Amino acid sequence: MRAYLGAIWDSRFFWLSLVRMDLRSRYRGSVLGILWSLLHPIAMTAILCVVFSCVFGQDLRIYAPLVFTGLTFWGFFAASVVQGCNCFFQGESYIRQYPAPMAIYPLRNVLGAAFHFMIGLGLAIAIGLLVGPDINRNPDATRLHQLSALPSLLPTCILLLLFGWGLSILFGLLSVRFRDTRHLTEIGLQGLFYLTPIMYRIDAFKAFKDKQWMAQLLLCNPLGSFLDLIREPILMGRIPSLTSYVTAGSVVLVLTIMAMIALRIEERRLIFHL
Amino acid sequence: MARIELEHVNLTFRVRRERAIRLKDFILKRMFLPSKNPIMEVRALQDINLRIDQGDRVAFIGHNGAGKSSILKLLAGIYQPTSGRRIVEGRISSLFDIALGFEAEANGWENIAYRSYLQGETPASVRSKREDIAEFSELGEFLDMPVRYYSAGMMVRLAFSIATSIQPEILLVDEVLSVGDLAFQNKARERMREMMARAHLMVVVSHDLESLPYVCNRAVWMDHGRIRMMGDCAGVIAAYRSSVSGHPAAA
Numbered sequence: 219m220r221a222y223l224g225a226i227w228d229s230r231f232f233w234l235s236l237v238r239m240d241l242r243s244r245y246r247g248s249v250l251g252i253l254w255s256l257l258h259p260i261a262m263t264a265i266l267c268v269v270f271s272c273v274f275g276q277d278l279r280i281y282a283p284l285v286f287t288g289l290t291f292w293g294f295f296a297a298s299v300v301q302g303c304n305c306f307f308q309g310e311s312y313i314r315q316y317p318a319p320m321a322i323y324p325l326r327n328v329l330g331a332a333f334h335f336m337i338g339l340g341l342a343i344a345i346g347l348l349v350g351p352d353i354n355r356n357p358d359a360t361r362l363h364q365l366s367a368l369p370s371l372l373p374t375c376i377l378l379l380l381f382g383w384g385l386s387i388l389f390g391l392l393s394v395r396f397r398d399t400r401h402l403t404e405i406g407l408q409g410l411f412y413l414t415p416i417m418y419r420i421d422a423f424k425a426f427k428d429k430q431w432m433a434q435l436l437l438c439n440p441l442g443s444f445l446d447l448i449r450e451p452i453l454m455g456r457i458p459s460l461t462s463y464v465t466a467g468s469v470v471l472v473l474t475i476m477a478m479i480a481l482r483i484e485e486r487r488l489i490f491h492l
Numbered sequence: 493m494a495r496i497e498l499e500h501v502n503l504t505f506r507v508r509r510e511r512a513i514r515l516k517d518f519i520l521k522r523m524f525l526p527s528k529n530p531i532m533e534v535r536a537l538q539d540i541n542l543r544i545d546q547g548d549r550v551a552f553i554g555h556n557g558a559g560k561s562s563i564l565k566l567l568a569g570i571y572q573p574t575s576g577r578r579i580v581e582g583r584i585s586s587l588f589d590i591a592l593g594f595e596a597e598a599n600g601w602e603n604i605a606y607r608s609y610l611q612g613e614t615p616a617s618v619r620s621k622r623e624d625i626a627e628f629s630e631l632g633e634f635l636d637m638p639v640r641y642y643s644a645g646m647m648v649r650l651a652f653s654i655a656t657s658i659q660p661e662i663l664l665v666d667e668v669l670s671v672g673d674l675a676f677q678n679k680a681r682e683r684m685r686e687m688m689a690r691a692h693l694m695v696v697v698s699h700d701l702e703s704l705p706y707v708c709n710r711a712v713w714m715d716h717g718r719i720r721m722m723g724d725c726a727g728v729i730a731a732y733r734s735s736v737s738g739h740p741a742a743a
Contacts, residue, residue: 232609235602236595243597311593315586316610317569486572490505 219478225319233322237329255334256341259289266417280352280453283345287449288416290338294382295441296407297331302386303393303400310492320485324386332379339375342452343368351455363455370457374447377470381444384473391484394491414441440469494582494661494692496544496567501576503537503562503717536562538717540576544693544710551704551725552697553732554714560697563714564588564664567695582692585611585660588667590651591644600626600635600642600650607654621657628683629653630676649676656683663691667698701729 245251263286270276302324306313309323351359393399415436423433436442443465450458537559544550552560565571566578568586594603604625608618626635629649639647665684688694688707698704704711704725711728713721721728 228612229610231613231615232606235606235609239595239598239602239606243595246597311589312610314570315589315593318610489570490507 222319222321226322226325229318229322232318233326233329236326237333240326240330241333252337255337259286259293259338260341262289270417279349280354283342283349283453284419284449285417286338286345287342287452288414288445290335290342291378291441291445291448292411292414292416293338294331294335294378295385295444297334298328298382298385299389299403299407300400301327301331302389303403305386305390306394306488306492313489313492320488321383321387321481324390325383328379328382328386331382332375335378336375339371339448342448346452352453356454356456359455361455364451367451367455367457370451371448373463374444374458374466377447377466378444380474381466381470384470384477387477388473388480391480391488394484394488410439410441413439415439415445440465443469494546495579496542496581496662496693496695497577497579498540498542498566498573499577499579501537501540501542501566501573501578502535503559503566503571504574505534505536506531507534535717537566537573540719542712542719542722544695546692548710549688549694549708550696551708551711552695552714553699553701553704553711553729554720555736558714559717560714561588561666562717564666564695564697567662568664580662582661583612584662584664585655585658585691586664586666587652587655588664590655591648594639594642594647594651596640597638599638600629600631603639603650604635604654607651608657611655611658613658625653625657628657628679652680656687659690660687661692663687663694665694665696665698701733704729 241252245254248254250257263282266285267276267278267282270281271278305323305327306320309326312318313320313323347361347364350361351364353359389399389403393403413436420433420436420442423429423436426432443462446462447458447466450456450462540563552563554560562571564586565588566573567580568584568588569578569580572578593607595606598606601622604622605615605618608621608625613621626632629635629652631646631650634642634646635650639650642650665688694708696704696708708725710723711725712719713728713732721731
């Protein structure tokens, strides 16, 4: 275990430079460059805001930051999973030549996705401060509260990084073994998008007495706790609840253990299945 | 001290007739129905016992599919033995599949860095070496272009220049190496000779029976994943030759 982490650390120049290259080549030759990674969630947010403020009469000042934070998180999650499916195929030629630890190939993808996430998060914080806290839900909150709650995002980012890495490893190994994984995953993500409180809040369902089961179902989705960890400080100006931390933390812990076990089993055999 | 030891090493590939398993197959197998995509076992290496010490220059010979390249990849740590023990002491440099593993979108300089990092270099050491690598590859201003635009020959040149830029303790070479045009080939051969002379230990896989005795002192004759004969280079090659000419079908 320790030796394995050491080997990952020893090859840090390799995967760091590949992450840098991925980011550079993605925007090579495009005029807006890195701004594209911002424009995608912004455009989605704009579309959703137009739809929901026209059709359902949502207050934009509250709804826009909600959707933007949601989409930023979803972008990271989906990238970890989808690119994770591809990571060992992408690194195949290196795997065939050098005995480097396999975990660096998922790490390459996750760090790229994390970079885009951090940009989105920066903008989300800016939007949150601009609009001010949601005083309907947290009447005492001021912008000062928002600022002082921001440091709570630091452990969240570390949790998210581990979360994405674990996901990438698991989906990467799965799709080496079962080539259908990628296609199934893409369909699954479509469904999961609507089951995750990205475009809405779960308490929106509490208004309907006959839809309580729906709220219960959505509460089971552990992605919601990650969203709480991101949204509470930015939108509400308060530290996220312990429940959110514990839920997200346990998900990450379980996922990390699963990823470690899967790597332990597959690490030596992976090359025979590529 | 560089040293290689293999003890009772077996290597079994479990391949499927179609490349990857399907989810359907996986489930069907669990339900004990016969699969249309059965596992076929290939015993690539069987009960290999081997000791290579500092100073040895070992050649692996044998017909195609005898397990020569598998053993080289096993020594490099890319394949793990299915059973048995592999002990390797010393920094390894391997020269096989070198034309693979370029980032097509990145330029030559960047690819020099990526490969070098994988070989254990640091940014500082790469900076001091990359001019030498560039000069040896003779690619000049092509290095500023994305590797995507390189010809196959140019890629091999670059790969060879990077791979031979480090001083290995253990050198593993597969099927040396048709690198680039004629002029570059001579240069590459010269460099290989230097490298082989400086490496503490070397393992070569080759079909070039003429030149092997000049390079190697020991030889191992592989046959169907087993060691058929091992010993003094000239003697093993002579035995291999007579066996091949005696039974033409086996070649």
